[in-house]
Amino acid sequence: AAGAVGLEPGGEIKATVVYPATEKHLQKYLRQEVHLVRETWEDYKNITLPFIQSQSFSIQWVYNILEKKAEADRIIHENPDPCNGFVLVPDFKWNQNQLEDLYLIALIHRRDVKSLRDLTAEHLPLLRNVLQEGKEAIAKRFGVPGSQLRIYLHYQPSYYHLHVHFTALGYDAPGSSAERAHLLEDVIDNLLLDAEYYQKRALTFALRADEPLLKKFREAGRV
Structure with a gap:
């Protein structure tokens, strides 16, 4: 265990x-010791993406939720649109007994968006739906206003199906540090500035010493 x-x-x-x-x-x-990696778009194409594609990261559990084969009774809100819709569910780290550590996850219905790196202006309607409807659903169900929520994406994510984190602002949630969390409203604004913002800029993230991706970056002389 x-x-x-x-x-x-x-x-x-x-x-x-x-x-x-x-x-x-x-x-x-x-x-374990951790190392910061500064990933350029070229690094993503040449190192990270081939690594992701070579691994058998199973996300069947995500599909089971989206298809109502699992956790259907835990769904807080759903927008069923196959392109711009999502499902909002409590994260397993939150027992729903108190609001101080409120934690929910929005899982998008689309299956062709792995991470922040795939986002373009095409996805703005989807991201706006997640932001607005997610805040409204949490305010209605739990009485927590949007001004007291931290709404963000991880990069690198822990699994490669785009999802958005909703946590209580006062909760020091795992993965909410500057080198991993990207506020959803900032992501939307960045895509408004440049439709291909996340295919151009470098992104920083931390990797543990034992992680195979860090080995790939070292082999390429990038760490």
Whole structure:
């Protein structure tokens, strides 16, 4: 088994247990040195994308949610449009018993957008739907206004199907650090400035010492 133990905002102890735990799970919860990678668009095309395509990252669990084969009773909101729609569900890290560590995930219906790197101005209607409808759904269900939400995307993401994080602003959520989180409103503004913004700029992210992608960047002389 693998997992983590933390102190909840209310003073209670929260534990996450993963069983059965693979080697990847075990490594995730071990303290390791990390390195910052500055990925240019050329790095993405030549290093990161081939690495992603060579791996068998299973996201069937995402499709199961989108197809209502799993967690249908946990859906907070859905826009069923196949191009510009999404499903909003509570993240597994949130037990929904308190609002201090509120955490939800928006999973888009489209299956051709892996990450921030794929986004162009074409996706603005989708991103606006996630932003506006997500805020409205959370305000209606949980009474938390949009001004108290941190709404962002990860790069690198933990799985390659575009998703957006909604967390309580006062919650120091995992992965909300500057080198990983990109605020959704900033992403929208950037795409308005340049339709291919994320196919042009360099992006910074952290990799653990044991991660195979870091090895690829080292082999290419980029770290």
